Structure formats: structure tokens, C-alpha cells
Amino acid sequence: MKKKIQTTQIFRHIVQIVLFFLLPGLYILTFSELKNIYKMIISGNFHFLQAFPALIEFTTVIFATILLGRFFCGWFCAFGTYNDWIHLISKNIFKINYKVDEQLDAALKYVKYIILIIILVVSWSFGSTIFSSTSPWDTFAQITDFSYVLSNLTLGLILLALITVGAIFIERFFCRYLCPLGAVFSIISRFSIFKIRKPNEKCGKCRICTTNCSMGLPLYKMQQVRGGECINCLKCTEVCPRKNTNANLLGEDVNSNLASTVALATMVGLYGGNKLGASVLTKAGIASTTISSNASTAKTYKDGTYTGTGTGFRGATTKVSVTVSGGKITKIETVSNGDTPDFYERAINTISGEIISAQSASVDTVSGATFSSNGIIEAVQNALSQAESGTSSNNATTSDNSNSTNGNNTTNSTATPKVPYKDGTYIGTGTGFRGATTEMSVTVSGGKITKVETVSNGDTPDFYQRAINTVSQEIISTQSTSVDTVSGATFSSNGIIEAVQNALSKAASGSTSSNSTTTNDSAASNNSSSESNTQTNEQASKTEDSTSTESNDNNTTTNNNTANSNTTKSTTDSTSTTKSSLKNGTYTGTGTGFRGGTTKISVTVSGGKITKIDTISSEDTPRFYNGAISTISDEIISTQTASVDTVSGATYSSNGIIEAVQNALSQAK
Secondary structure: OOOOOOHHHHHHHHHHHHHHHHOOOHHHHHHHHHHHHHHHHHOOOOOHHHHHHHOHHHHHHHHHHHHHOOHHHHHHOHHHHHHHHHHHHHHHOOOOOOOOOHHHHHHHOOHHHHHHHHHHHHHHHOOOOOOOOOOHHHHHHOOOOHHHHHHHOHHHHHHHHHHHHHHHHOOOHHHHHOOHHHHHHHHHHHHOOEEEEOOHHHOOOOOHHHHHOOOOOOHHHOOEEOOOOOOOOOHHHHHOOOOOOEEEEOOEEEOHHHHHHHHHHHHHHHHHHHHHHHHHHHHOOOOOOOOOOOOOOOOOEOOEEEEEEEEOHHHOEEEEEEEEEOOEEEEEEEEEOOOOHHHHHHHHHHHHHHHHHHOOOOOOOOOOOHHHHHHHHHHHHHHHHHHEOOOOHHHHHOOOOOOOOOOOOOOOOOOOOOOOEOOEEEEEEEEOHHHOEEEEEEEEEOOEEEEEEEEEOOOOHHHHHHHHHHHHHHHHHHOOOOOOOOOOOHHHHHHHHHHHHHHHOOOEOOOOHHHHHOOOOHHHHOOOOOOOOOHHHHHHHHHHHHHHHHHHHHOOOOOOOOOOOOOOHHHOOOEOOOOOOOOOEEEEEEEEOHHHOEEEEEEEEEOOEEEEEEEEEEOOOHHHHHHHHHHHHHHHHHHOOOOOOOOOOOHHHHHHHHHHHHHHHOOOO
16 A cells, blocks of 8 residues: 655754754754743742743743644644654664553653753752753753863763663653753643544444554543643654544644644744834833842942943853942943854843842853853853942053953953053963963053064964054054954963053053063062052062163173163063062962852962962862862962863863962952
8 A cells, every 4th residue: 555645743853854954943942941041939039021031932832732732842843853863764774663661651741841840949949950960951952062062061961862862762751751941831731722533433443543553642542632741743644544533623623734833933923023022122221131030239439330241052152241320230231242043142141130139249051051051150250340349440451451361261351442552562472272382562652552563472473463464453552451362272362462561561550660661570470450459569579670680781782771672581570470579478268160169279389489289169179170170270380370271171171270269369468
């Protein structure tokens, strides 16, 4: 007998493929927004219209599911599609045809409700991050960056592998037994106007509908199925030889192709309508892309608007502005970003709301948009570091002294005004790719930066040239070092910017005469113009000045009162990596590690040098943190600077350690 072409299934697979590539993260965003709604409700801060722009995916999928049942699961979910493909390959190519026991299957379907309850209680209610690295969804969404997944989402990768194995033997393994979002849909879909109608009196004994059911439902026992475990794949309506199984809409049997078209049109219409509605509500001032809160302020900040940068997906730079009014964070806006738009938008809408609500940057990342989330959080932390009470006004207005560069951090940390500079040529150094030294010459004429030239560098030529051509022009154009790094040449860009900042620190008006006339002054090398240095530091400065003079004499340098671009590296101590004199003592500093965890470090200075770095406490994953601290502490002690590279595979832990050490060393100057 000739096999019938199943047109509905062909249509379904086409829709699945298209949406797999167009909206691969729709299921993650929906679940993340469900989490946000739950947290707003339990905190007593839920205002649907106000929060609506940040809940577009959730409202679209939920309303469509309530109205028409679980078409989202059967047709639109990328993770469901993945499960389908795995089972199709195993069944049609490897001829695996395993059938799970009916009673066991029914019992195992309750597991997903248990998983949902555990997530609600442990993670969402109590804020535990115990499951942060176990999500197979996050792993699946980021699988293209396998090195990151392997090092940071190891348990999630193991679970994804187990789910894949399960899907080989059992169709829709994850959807049947493990999906917490499916547990929600199973409940709310029971009110839909769509159902599968199958009058038993017209049935034979073939049970072909049950055999082909993606979710393993015992359809041979049922007169009809409305929502619940049914994902509306519609396979049963096409395989019935008696045409006894039909799609039914509002009590009327309809063609399965028509039913699926209505479902697709409903999803698209709801999504477009929600986007439009969100835009209208936002423009009318009724809604906001952030979620307001009356939460008490965790810290007191100086009023103003501050700019900060962070590292997002695949090293892209995220730049945000943070507005503080009345000592509180009131607004967070994106200045620029290089992340995937859909994921970034969902991350910024959620995280900005949570930060404003908590008055703190210590918030959770958005599931499925971890990289974008971390970039935003890092940028906000960077901006807020300038706004904290007790910070000098110079830190709030210029980035020259507030930025310490490491491998993955971007350089622009503030909105820098056009600082007046003394005319002259100044030399500065910074740390480029893999710790190589970049030495720059900066010419100031008429109080303005007129020329930025390379003296020497140790970076890869192609990447360095790309960076220097762009960065130097932007610095001259803006008269500021608060410029973006060049995408794909971040390390080289950071080295150039740091070197120019270092040079300009000697050219700024108000510096002491020694700072503005010699490249060998230790105070300039540390970007420090404090008049409260100890006698030891002053003496060290004089000693270095003396050494500088002798070295300059030996090199036939006649002018000791101007910055000399021909000064050899052996006599140049004006770098960010200079072994500068620090006050002896033990200092404690804190930094932000993985997922906003606090890293607390103790730094011991003896004989004016960093001699010991110890961990006081850390909230990071132990094996990643331990690998980072052992490497970074050795490098910092070896180079006598916190401008060192992060450890591959432990970037967030590395950044937390480096930030904590920088914080500690700032007290030792």
C-alpha cells in the first residue's frame, strides 16, 4: 500500500527549522520571564503594565498556550525540536524502536512537576545559585562556545548528554519527564479552545494513534485530549486509517493544516501585537523597559550620570550609563553593545530592572543570556564604582586614574571631560596582549592632544595596527582616553589606551613640577597626585629621580625638565607596571567574581613590594577559583602590578581576584 504523504508533519518540520534559527532562545526567555514575574509577585512589586515590555515572550507564549494548547512545545520550541531530531535519526537511521512501559511513563511524567517546585523554592524563592551551572538549556544555547561550556557549565553539559541519550530511545524524553516549563504549560493548556477529538466507538484495534504519539499518550483509551501532556504535534490526525482522529476548534472538526496555520498566525500576531503594545505603553510613560522598586538603597551614591563598560558575548564591549538621583540608582541605559540583539535586549531589560530594584549590581544573570548579562553587570559595577560615596570628584569625572586593565576588561570606565593639558611630548606604557608592554608617545599642543604615536609594542602586528589606527584617531577626536576598544583587538586596544592614559597623567594641569617634567617620577607612574604620601615614598621618588638623571646623562640626554621620548626603557619608570613604592602593611580588598559573587583578598606589602596575596573568602566555584588565584597571584607578585592577564576558562574568577587586589593596593599608595 502506498504510504500517505503527511503534509502537516512536513509543514511542522519546516516551521521547526525556521524558528530553530530565528528564535532559538524563545523557550529560555519565556522561562526567565516567568522567573521574573514570580520574584516580583513574592516581593510585592508586580505591576503588569509597567513591566510588560520586559515580558513580551512570556505573555505571547502563555496566552497562545491558554488559547490553543501546547502548539509552542510541538512546533516552536528549539529544545523540543532538538529532541525530535535526535529521535528521528535514531528511529529512521539506526532503527531504534524502544517503547517505555505505559505505567512507568505515566509515573515519570510527574518528575517535571517536582523539578519545577524545587526551582521555585530553592532558586527563585531563596535565591540559591546551586543550579546555576546545571541548566541543560543554558548549555544547549551556548554549545557553540564549547570551551566555555566545558569549563563553566560542566554539569549542564553532562545533563544535556544524558538528555540526548534519553531522546535516542524515548521520543521527547526531556519534554515528557524533565521540562519545568512544560509542567506549567501542562496545567494552563487544559483551558484551551483546541482539542484532539477521537470517538472510541469508531476505533479499531490498531492503536496506531498511540504508537505515533510524541508524548506517549494512551490515546486508544481516550475520547478526546485537551491540553495537558498533548503538545499538538498532530501526528495522530494524519496516521489514523479511519480518519477518526481529528483536530477540533471550538467544537468543530477542522483540517489539521488549518489548525496549525491558525496556531502559527496566532503566535506571530500575539508576538507582533505585544511588541507594538510595549512600544506604545513605553512612549506613553505607562510602562518601562525596567522594573521600578521601592527597595531600600544598599549603598549611597553621588548624584550624576556615570558610564561604565564590561565584556559581553565573545568579548564584545558593553557600555552603559547609570543615572543616580537622590542617592539612588534611577536609570540604566545602553550606550553601545556588540552582543546578539535578542539576547542582549532580554538581558538588559531584566537586569536593569533587578539592579534598580535591589539598588545593587549583585543580581542574577538571565538564563540563556549569561554572557550578555555578565557584560551588563560588569559595566554597571564599573560605573557605580565612580559614584560611591567617599570617592574623590576626580574619579567621578575622569577615567585616567580609575581604570586598571586586564585581559578581558574594557578600558572606558567613565564619562571623561576634556582635561586641560600642558604642552609637551609625554611617554607612557600599558599592558597589551599576553602582558606585552606597549609604549606610546603623546604630543600636546595648545592644551590639546595633537599626536599619538607608537614608540614600541610587543603585540601581534596585524591586531596592533588595527587597534592603533582606530584608537589613536578616536582619542585625538574626543580629546579623551574614554574610547571604545576595537572589536577583535581588545588586548591591543587596552594596552594603547592605558599607555596614553599613563602619558596624559603627567600632562594634566595641576600636577607637581616633577610629574610634568620627567618620565621617571614614581608618583606619575602610579597616576597618583596625592600630597599625603609618606616620607618613605617621597624619598623613593627622589632616589628614582636621581637615578633617572644619571641614566639620562649616560645617554647624553641634555634636557631633564621635559618629557623625553628617547629615554631608554631602563630609565623609564612611568608605567602602569612599574614596581612602585607602596606602604608596608597588609591590605584587604574586594572584587566581583562569577555571577556577582564577592572575592575578598589580603595583600601584603613589605619593603615597598607586593610579597604575598592570600584569599580571605570567595563565592566562586572552587576548582575554577583555585586555578585562577594560584596563577594570578604569582603573576602579580612577579610583575609587581595587578595589570595581568586573566586565566583562560576562569575569566570571571580572575577578574574578581584582580579587582580585589587593585582595591587593596589602592590603600597602599
